[in-house]
Amino acid sequence: MASVEDNKSKTSFAEEGQDILSLSDGELLGNARKLAEGRLVRKLDMRLLPAIVIIFIMNYIDRTAISAARLKGLELDLHLTANQYNIVIAVLYASYCPAQIPSNMALNRITRPSIYIGACVVLWGLTSAMTGVTHNFAGILACRIFIGLPEAAFYPGAMYLLSRWYTRKELALRSAILYGGLLISNAFGSLIAAGILSNMEGKGGIRAWRWLFYIEGAITILVGFLSMYLLPDFPSNTRWLTPAERRLAQVRLSEDAGEADEDTARDSAWGGFVLAVKDPKVSIFALMMCSQLLGFSFVNFFPTLTATLGFNTTISLLLAVPPWILATIVTCITAWNADRTGERFFHMASWWVVVIIGYVIGVSTMVVAARYVAMFLMTCGYAGFALTLVWVSNAIPRPPAKRAAAIAIVNGFGNLGNLMGSFIWKAQWGPEYHQSMYIGIGAMALSCILALIMRIILIRENASLDASELSSATRERIHKAAQLEGIPIAEALEKKKGFRYLY
Secondary structure, eight states: OOOHHHHHHHHHHHHSOOOBTTBOHHHHTTTTHHHHHHHHHHHHHHHHHHHHHHHHHHHHHHHHHHHHHHTTTHHHHTTOOHHHHHHHHHHHHHHHHHHHHHHHHHHTTOSOHHHHHHHHHHHHHHHHHHGGGOOSHHHHHHHHHHHHHHHTTTHHHHHHHHHTTSOHHHHHHHHHHHHHHHHHHHHHHHHHHHHHHHHOTTGGGOOHHHHHHHHHHHHHHHHHHHHHHHSOOOTTTOTTSOHHHHHHHHHHHHHHHTSOSSOOTTOOHHHHHHHHHHOHHHHHHHHHHHHHHHHTGGGGGHHHHHHTTSOOHHHHHHHTHHHHHHHHHHHHHHHHHHHHHOOOHHHHHHHHHHHHHHHHHHHHOOOHHHHHHHHHHHHHTHHHHTTHHHHHHHHSOSSHHHHHHHHHHHHHHHTHHHHHHTTTSOGGGTTTOHHHHHHHHHHHHHHHHHHHHHHHHHHHHHHHTTTSOOOHHHHHHHHHHHHHHTOOHHHHHHHHHTOOOOO
């Protein structure tokens, strides 16, 4: 039987509400809930998603501009050896990977993530532009080290921010749209690079590859300032939502996991990190991410791979566009279906098998048409990768401090695969790159095995949920969920019992 306090809580929440489209707060959570929730999600989609997609496009355009610049004399002008170029590619990850963990731990405590993320975008845009003034190995090395620090805030931070707004069965598609920014950036980046490198050579007495960094860096700085206005903060304090909308946003997340998406007084940033480190699922996800990114390391050398088809610089850059457009479409369709079904493993692993097929074709022939088809298959594998951090959020939903740390640990450790991958596409192995592709096949096979292990673990954890005891922190979040939803605590406890991990 509901307590008097529970009923008072329910009544008080109904009475304290604000209007949204002329609806009271009580009505908002009642009969008009579906309409109001649809409007809220559309508002988020129209503002949050375009902002983070544009940021992600600029993130990878800035990061991979060096690959395009290589085709137009960067190595010659800076007197770089082949090994020094590989070091320049790899060193970004030396700062990018470890910085993600403290950044996401801090993001969970910062009240205005829109300002934090926007400021980081401005900083990496400035550092990218400064790459254009370098004249030697030491200068470009310093720029690559420092660009990794502000970039570390974005992808794990954006994924965590999405998880604070969207439910488990909404998150995959939104995350894929975000990751589509990365994939399409490879297409846009090649198009922009082709235009700048073919038309800006010698303008103002400046080499075209330097103009590439100046122009792309300036655009990123502008995007950073705009994102401070466009991005939301958290459901409890976003300025461009009404009080009723903010409450509805919190209710949606509490209903999704059976407990409020908030840290208790005992859930510190460090405590969340410790919980994440102790959870074996985090270690498996981290290794899975690392092996994937080793298998996908061709992304930093894609213009070099298209150049092996035997065409000039401009055509090689244009040939890099279609595979990434297809990959973007495939990624969004896969994520849409993953949201509808709630299934994770097969939506991911099946595309990693496609990558393996692409590599097998690549090592089997040097025929131009077949090798180009292999590149399409290789890029489509990102449809599986885009769901990895979604699966992390689904498998480690609460407390938010633990989820923030887990996302950062998985993505930070995982990007060591990119660091290692910077050295497996050696110039002396080209133009066939057979050794590189064999490493890629092994890495993708390991990813499939680890994903299968994770699926088995989550099936077993689901089977034991009914028998498990609730911790005091979990009970506290359930009580908060009952208050947010205006329901008795007993009903909230029953909802929690219905929670299951997605696998």
